[in-house]
Amino acid sequence: MINVSTTDGVGLIELDRPDRRNALDVSTCRELVDATARVRDEGARAVVVTGSGSSFCSGADFGEVYTDGFREALYTALHAVVDLPMPVVAAVNGPAIGAGTQLAIACDLRVAAPSAVFGLPTARLGLAVDPWTIERLVQVAGGGSARSLLLACAQLDVATAHARGLVDSLGERDDALALATDIATMAPLTLAYNKLAVNSYGRGASAAGTDLDAEFERCWDSEDIQEGRVARSEKRPPRFNGR
Structure with a gap:
């Protein structure tokens, strides 16, 4: 069980x-x-x-x-x-x-x-x-x-x-x-990318079954990166939504 x-x-x-x-x-x-x-x-x-x-x-x-x-x-x-x-x-x-x-x-x-x-x-x-x-x-x-x-x-x-x-x-x-x-309060897209990169380390991006470069760019193009910037300027904890 x-x-x-x-x-x-x-x-x-x-x-x-x-x-x-x-x-x-x-x-x-x-x-x-x-x-x-x-x-x-x-x-x-x-x-x-x-x-x-x-x-x-x-x-x-x-x-x-x-x-x-x-x-x-x-x-x-x-x-x-x-x-x-x-x-x-x-x-x-x-x-x-x-x-x-x-x-x-x-x-x-x-x-x-x-x-x-x-x-x-x-x-x-x-x-x-x-x-x-x-x-x-x-x-x-x-x-x-x-x-x-x-x-x-x-x-x-x-x-x-x-x-x-x-x-x-x-x-x-x-x-x-x-x-x-x-x-759980951290940026989900960043964590998912980091986990994928660590798990495929030494075996190349193809071993992860996806394009790590694309996942990297996805983090930088996300709403979460903007939320992180705004939260920092407003001196508050960020509220990441994984988008």
């Missing part, structure tokens, strides 16, 4: 399978895809992804991980998170193991509680993560962390993850929501 809501421009997607420590099965992966569509439709300008109870996501549900359809469902869900045009913050409230680490790095930013721990123990199970996961992990946390997680099946506690850049800031769900609330 996944709980979804949008309040004051902030979408909240909460994995809610506490009996399975929020492990991902096919059904939950499909619900996650639907949840991303819902927050988009509800006009969210920032999104928080988290888990109920004491775990963020304990990984793949071993009752289904070896079944037909699980891998496709998992990667469809992960890319649905990545493809959201607004920033997505992971509130990592506890262990994020295997697919949980993948979900955390599918988000743009990570706020982690003291109980958070990250791991990709695929080599202990005879499984493998796709090249996108490895590329994303290297981009977020560096090659050293990627090698440690993938080749030694190390687990990174929150302090180590923070020191290595896998975690952006330390805090609880409320801290992640506060960050998302602040992001």
